[in-house]
Amino acid sequence: MRILVLGGGGREHAIVHKLAQSPMAPEILVAPGNGGTASIAVNVSGLRIESPGDVAAFALDNAIDLVVIGPEGPLVAGVADAVEAVGIRVFGPSASAARMEGSKEFAKDVMRRHGLPAGASEAFTEVAPALAYLDRVGAPVVIKADGLAAGKGVTVAVTAEEAEAAVRECLDGRFGEAGATVLIEEYLVGPECSLLAFTDGVTVLPMVPAQDHKRAFDGDTGPNTGGMGVYSPVPVVDAATLVEMERLLERTVEGLRSDGILYRGVLYGGFILTDQGPKLLEFNARFGDPETQVILPRMETDLLEVMFAVAEGRLADVVLSWREERAVSVVIASGGYPGDYGSGKRITGVEAAEALPGVTVYHAGTTRTDGELVSAGGRVLNVTAIAPTFATARDRAYEAVRLISFEGSFSRSDIAVRALADGEG
Numbered sequence: 001m002r003i004l005v006l007g008g009g010g011r012e013h014a015i016v017h018k019l020a021q022s023p024m025a026p027e028i029l030v031a032p033g034n035g036g037t038a039s040i041a042v043n044v045s046g047l048r049i050e051s052p053g054d055v056a057a058f059a060l061d062n063a064i065d066l067v068v069i070g071p072e073g074p075l076v077a078g079v080a081d082a083v084e085a086v087g088i089r090v091f092g093p094s095a096s097a098a099r100m101e102g103s104k105e106f107a108k109d110v111m112r113r114h115g116l117p118a119g120a121s122e123a124f125t126e127v128a129p130a131l132a133y134l135d136r137v138g139a140p141v142v143i144k145a146d147g148l149a150a151g152k153g154v155t156v157a158v159t160a161e162e163a164e165a166a167v168r169e170c171l172d173g174r175f176g177e178a179g180a181t182v183l184i185e186e187y188l189v190g191p192e193c194s195l196l197a198f199t200d201g202v203t204v205l206p207m208v209p210a211q212d213h214k215r216a217f218d219g220d221t222g223p224n225t226g227g228m229g230v231y232s233p234v235p236v237v238d239a240a241t242l243v244e245m246e247r248l249l250e251r252t253v254e255g256l257r258s259d260g261i262l263y264r265g266v267l268y269g270g271f272i273l274t275d276q277g278p279k280l281l282e283f284n285a286r287f288g289d290p291e292t293q294v295i296l297p298r299m300e301t302d303l304l305e306v307m308f309a310v311a312e313g314r315l316a317d318v319v320l321s322w323r324e325e326r327a328v329s330v331v332i333a334s335g336g337y338p339g340d341y342g343s344g345k346r347i348t349g350v351e352a353a354e355a356l357p358g359v360t361v362y363h364a365g366t367t368r369t370d371g372e373l374v375s376a377g378g379r380v381l382n383v384t385a386i387a388p389t390f391a392t393a394r395d396r397a398y399e400a401v402r403l404i405s406f407e408g409s410f411s412r413s414d415i416a417v418r419a420l421a422d423g424e425g
């Protein structure tokens, strides 16, 4: 059994780590992988993972049984379609289904047509009508580039001036083709929460909810990042709200199917819990990063079995089970992130950290140089602890963080404080 995983971040290390525990004992190749995946799988360098033809040819040449696509880029580029076309199973949606992440306007249109609750929004390709709309709706308001903009295409504009500047920046080409259309969206208030589900396009099996921390510094201050820490479950989400969120994911998959789109893979719902109930902020077409680093450690079911069931359209045969324990993950980042940062810094203490009970250190931006582990990205490590209570999981994660060092590193000190405040859930 040979599996090819595409991607090289903390999400992919968590996926590979979980797949490596499968009773099917797969041989795992990862392209490009990182310093963490190197010790449990074979890292493949030089494969252009956003090239559908290259990935399909590699999978054929290497007798791959299943291709697992981690990041959104290859999905939107059509890698899943190309792999399927050569008769190899693939975990990840087709290019037409991945538009749920690749085009925010496409996703909004799905939400509108299928009556899924979300903030009001309008899309524009010209500055003048966009500014006229802004005049009508006022601030605060959210400005989004339509396409994939490497996590940088969203501005929460508090004033009309900020909103106008964000609209102009987007339509003037700051995000290239991804910003050729701009969305102006209603600003919604409430706690945010991610809920992901496995789906084969018919059956939808929700995972457990997770809460990301997007700002760089404590107290949710500083610039937006790819995520500085995460926890699961999410105590602020009560049982009735969770059922509503699960139902919204089911209705999304049903709606897409009625549009002629069979969505297979992970559907990621970004929710906001408003006074009127949960509303959808966005969809992603893949596992979240860093959400995966707390979701998969809580998953008891064999991930490989689930992935094959998704790829073969027989998810109805699968029952997911989850550990009751709480999981907390703290990101250790390079100084300067999300702006400019250095790399090649020698990292120490990872083994000592992993010797603590319930602790796993997922690598996000590392590589091995002359046998030494060094930093190779903005987010470097995801230090994850799982324990019976949030208090213990948090203490263990931070004890582990304190054992790890590299020059210029930083992390937030308040990950999962909100979970403690909201109760055990």
Ligand code: GLY
Binding pocket: 212, 226, 227, 284, 287, 288, 289, 290, 291
């Ligand atoms: N944690 C946000 C994302 O994966 O897009």
